[in-house]
Amino acid sequence: MRTGISVVVSASDRLRLEAVVGDRNTRQKHVWRCRIVLLTADGAGTSTIMRVAGVSETAVWRWQERFMASGVDGLLRDKTRPPRIAPLGAEAIELVVALTLTDPPGETTHWTADMMAKARGISASAVRRIWKAHGLQPHRYRQFKLSSDPKFATKLHDVVGLYVDPPAHAIVLSVDEKSQIQALDRTQPGLPLKKGRMGTMTHDYKRHGTTTLFAALNVLDGTVIGRNMQRHRHQEFIRFLNTINASVPDDKAVHVILDNYAVHKHPKVRAWLGRHERFTFHFTPTSCSWLKPSKVSSPSLQNGA
Numbered sequence: 001m002r003t004g005i006s007v008v009v010s011a012s013d014r015l016r017l018e019a020v021v022g023d024r025n026t027r028q029k030h031v032w033r034c035r036i037v038l039l040t041a042d043g044a045g046t047s048t049i050m051r052v053a054g055v056s057e058t059a060v061w062r063w064q065e066r067f068m069a070s071g072v073d074g075l076l077r078d079k080t081r082p083p084r085i086a087p088l089g090a091e092a093i094e095l096v097v098a099l100t101l102t103d104p105p106g107e108t109t110h111w112t113a114d115m116m117a118k119a120r121g122i123s124a125s126a127v128r129r130i131w132k133a134h135g136l137q138p139h140r141y142r143q144f145k146l147s148s149d150p151k152f153a154t155k156l157h158d159v160v161g162l163y164v165d166p167p168a169h170a171i172v173l174s175v176d177e178k179s180q181i182q183a184l185d186r187t188q189p190g191l192p193l194k195k196g197r198m199g200t201m202t203h204d205y206k207r208h209g210t211t212t213l214f215a216a217l218n219v220l221d222g223t224v225i226g227r228n229m230q231r232h233r234h235q236e237f238i239r240f241l242n243t244i245n246a247s248v249p250d251d252k253a254v255h256v257i258l259d260n261y262a263v264h265k266h267p268k269v270r271a272w273l274g275r276h277e278r279f280t281f282h283f284t285p286t287s288c289s290w291l292k293p294s295k296v297s298s299p300s301l302q303n304g305a
Helices: 011-022 028-041 046-053 057-075 090-100 113-120 124-133 152-164 234-247 267-275
Strands: 170-186 205-218 224-229 253-258 279-283 300-303
Touching: 011 028, 011 057, 028 046, 028 057, 046 057, 090 113, 090 124, 113 124, 152 253, 152 279, 170 234, 205 234, 224 234, 234 253, 234 267
Parallel strands: 170 253, 170 300, 253 279
Antiparallel strands: 170 205, 205 224
């Protein structure tokens, strides 16, 4: 045994060391560290410990000294090592942040990590860490739109009031249209899903032109009144209003939330509205489509797709 080494293992430490060695889920580096200490406490020499633990001479000496200094906890904890590359200073970080807030050179639309790394002489991963720490995302934009409607506040309160506090004994419908929807169909009928077999469909399809979807969302119960038509004119809109009129109870007032599409304000539509007094139109402010929960965005209608 190496001179100058005095490893004294208490009863409690021995129990901990033996538990680590005997646990099959323990990391192997912890197992051979604990085995080195147990063999040392039992009086085994360095050569014997090297052979049994399968480690080098310097490893035996290192973990003997670590146990003497820090006990069992020192065997189960690795010492922190200085990074291979020195961390960036506060000044370098501030320069990256300041440069990120400026326009990129040339005709590029935004700073990239590689571009910033080249400009500042650091790694791209360092740039990403700095951006994450400061909440910077140069590749993303949040769009906004300001309404120029002079009656913005009045219309906003009117529409939001219908959502928050709808009138009693009335139906609130948010109406919208989606035009130019591709009407696609599979070239052959598919087979349905069954036990042991997935549902099938052909990869190719045939076109049936385009269609327009008219939809009215009941904001109180979530039900939808929908109808497909070939065109998107005031004639079709009036037909859809007739569909709504026939679908809702006769004793209910109907409040319809609409955008400012010209079809909704056509003279014949206004004439229809005059003949149906229980209907009331509420127009959203200009450039405020986000006020309508029924915004239709389906790109296509596919049978079996």
